Amino acid sequence: MTITSGIDVGTGAIKVVAFEVDGDQERCLGKRVERVRQRDPLKLAGDIYDDLLKETGVVRADVAYCATTGEGEALTFHTGHFYSMTTHARGAIYLNPASRAVLDTGALHGRAIRMDERGKVLAYKMTSQCASGSGQFLENIARYLGIAQDEIGSLSQRADNPEKVSGICAVLAETDVINMVSRGISSPNILRGIHESMADRLAKLLKTLGSLDGTVQMTGGLALDAGLVEAMKDAVVKAKVDVAIESHPDSIYAGAIGAALWGAFRHKRLADMARAA
C-alpha cells in the first residue's frame, strides 16, 4: 500500500489530491482546490498541500511520491513532475474508464488529447498563442458582470438569444461587454454567446486529433461550467464530430489525480528496479 499525492499548479487555481494505491486499487483520500487570486502560487500550493495532509491524517514523510503537474515543477518538496497532457489523460481515465480523449479547458489554454485505455497519450493539440476565448477571458467577463463562477453555467442555460462573439481579445473583453450591456443584452445571452464561441473553437481542436472512439472527457476548471458543457455538446454536432461529451464533478482535479496515479506507477517501478539491483 502506497500513499501518493498530486499537486496541479494552474494559472487560475491550485488543485491537490492524496491517493492510497494498492495494486489496482486506487482510493482518493482527500482533495482540495483553491483559486490563486494574485497570491504566490508556489507558497499557496505548499499551504494547501499541508492542509490536505493534515485533514487526511498523514505527514509529508508518509507520502511515497509527491507528484506535480502544470506549473508545479518549481515546488522544492516534490518527488517528480509530469506534463499536463499525460496527467489529464490519466486523470480522465480514472474519472471515466470509457474516456479516449480529453478536452482540458484551463485559464489560458484549451487542450485536446487523445489516449489509449491506459492513459497513454496518442495525440495532442493546443489552442494558439492568444487568450481570446480562454477560461481567463470568461472569468474577466463574469467578474465584470458581477457573476460568480458557480453562477455562470445556470445563467448561460437561460439564454434565449445568444449574442455572437468571436475572437475578442481577453484583455479588451470588458469593453465589448460594456458595449453589450449598454445595448441592453442580458447576461445569459452574453454568457451563452461566449460559451458557443469557445465551444466552436474547442470542437475544431478535437477535429484535428483525428478519428475518435469512446467518450471525450472534459477536464480543467471550466468542465464544471454546465453552460460550456451544453454548448460543447451542441458544437460537436455542428462540427460533425461524432463523439459523446462528458464531464464529471471532480473534473477540475483531473490533472492532480493523474499526477498522483503516475506518481504511484513511477514509485513502484523505481522500487522494482531497486529490488532487482
Next chain:
Amino acid sequence: MRTFVGIDLGSTTTKAVLMDENKEVIGRGITNSRSNYATAARVASEEARIDARFTLFRRALHVGEAGHEHSAEFLAALERNFRLIQFLEQLDDLEETCHRQLEAERFKAVAGPLQEALHVIFARLREEAASLYAPGAKRKSDFFRDIAGSRFHVHAEAVAREMGIALEMVLNAYDKSIIEVENRPPGGELSEKFRRAVARMLAVDSHAADGEGDFAAMIESALGIELEETYLVGTGYGRVTLPFSKEHIRSEILCHGLGAHMMYPGTRTVLDIGGQDTKGIQIDGHGIVENFQMNDRCAAGCGRYLGYIADEMNMGLHELGPLAMQSNRPARINSTCTVFAGAELRDRLSLGEKREDILAGLHRAIILRAISIISRSGGVTDQFTFTGGVAKNEAAVRELRKLIQENYGEVTININPDSIYTGALGASEFARRAVAA
C-alpha cells in the same frame, strides 16, 4: 465665465477639458469609463469643474506670488480633504450596496457572518481612509474603483481568514456592487463639499488661515464665479453612445491631431497609445490629419497591456515605469498576447529573473508594436509627439527614444505631462471654434 468643454470617451478612461475664451485650459478631469458612457462623461466633466475651481482658487489666493507662501500649502491640504470627503461618501454607498446584495438567494446561508465581515471590512477601510489622503501619501490610482477595490481585497482576505468564512463570497458581494456604485455619479453640491473641506481643515488645523488674510473668505469668493458650459464636443471610442447631436461629435483622430498641434505647432507625426488602441497619425501645419493607422482589437501594444501587467504584479500602473527604469538588461519577452505575457512574467519570476528586467522587456515589447504601427502610417517626420496615458511612463519613453533613434535618426520628441488629455483638448478647441465661427 464662458467655458468650452471637450470630452474624450476612451475605452478605459474618460477625459474632460474645460477651456476659457482665451484658449486657456482652466480645468482637466479624468475618470474610468464604465458600462455607462453618459455617467463617465458626467463624472469626467465634474472632475474638470473641480479642477477649474482649484484654478480659480489659485488665482484668488495669489499662489506663486510673493507674500503668499502659504497659499499653495493651504490649497494642497484643501484638495486632500476634498478628495477624502468624496472617497468616504462613495465608501458609504458601497457598504450599503454590498449589504443589499446579501438579501439574494445565493447569500442566504451565510448572510449573517457575511454581514458581520462586511461591517469589519468597511470599518477598517474607513479607519485607514484618512491615511490614504495624508500629505505625501501615495495612492495606487485616483479612481474610486481601483483604490476601494484593492484595499477591499486586502481587508477581505484578512477578515475572511480571521472569521473563517469563504473569501469568494465576500469578493462576490463586492463584485456585484461596484458597477452599481460607480454608475451613480457622486451626489451633492460641489460648493458644499468645498465648504465642508475647508471647515474640516480649520477644525484640524486652526492656524491654516494664518497671516495672509482669510483663506476661507477667498475660497468663498472664488466659489461665486459661475462656470457656464457654452459648448461641448465629444470624441473617442464611446462618442456614438453619447446623447449628443451630430454637430457635437468629432472623430478621435481629428481631435488628437488638433490637440497635438495645439501643444506643439511644429509637430507632424503623433503617436497616441491609449487604453485599447494605438494610433499613428500624420498631420500638416494646421493640425489637419493627412494619414493614420491604428491597431486592431488586441491589447498587446496598448495601455491595457501595462494595466494588466500591473494587476498581475499587484502594483499600481504608475509604479511600473520607475521599476523598469532600474534595469539595463531587458528580458526578451516571447509572448505577444497580454494574458500570455502575464503568465510568462510569472514563470520568469519563479525562475528567479529580476522583476525590473522582465518589466523592462515588457515595456520594450509594447513600444515595438507601436513603432510598427507608426511605420505603417507613414513613418516619423520631425517633430514627433507622443501622447496618451503611456507617455507618462518613463520606461516606455526610454524604449521609444531608443527605437526612434535607431530607425529614424535624430528627431525632436515632444512629450507633454498632460498628454493624456490631448484628445479632449482638441475637442474643446473644436467646441470653441463652433461658437467663435
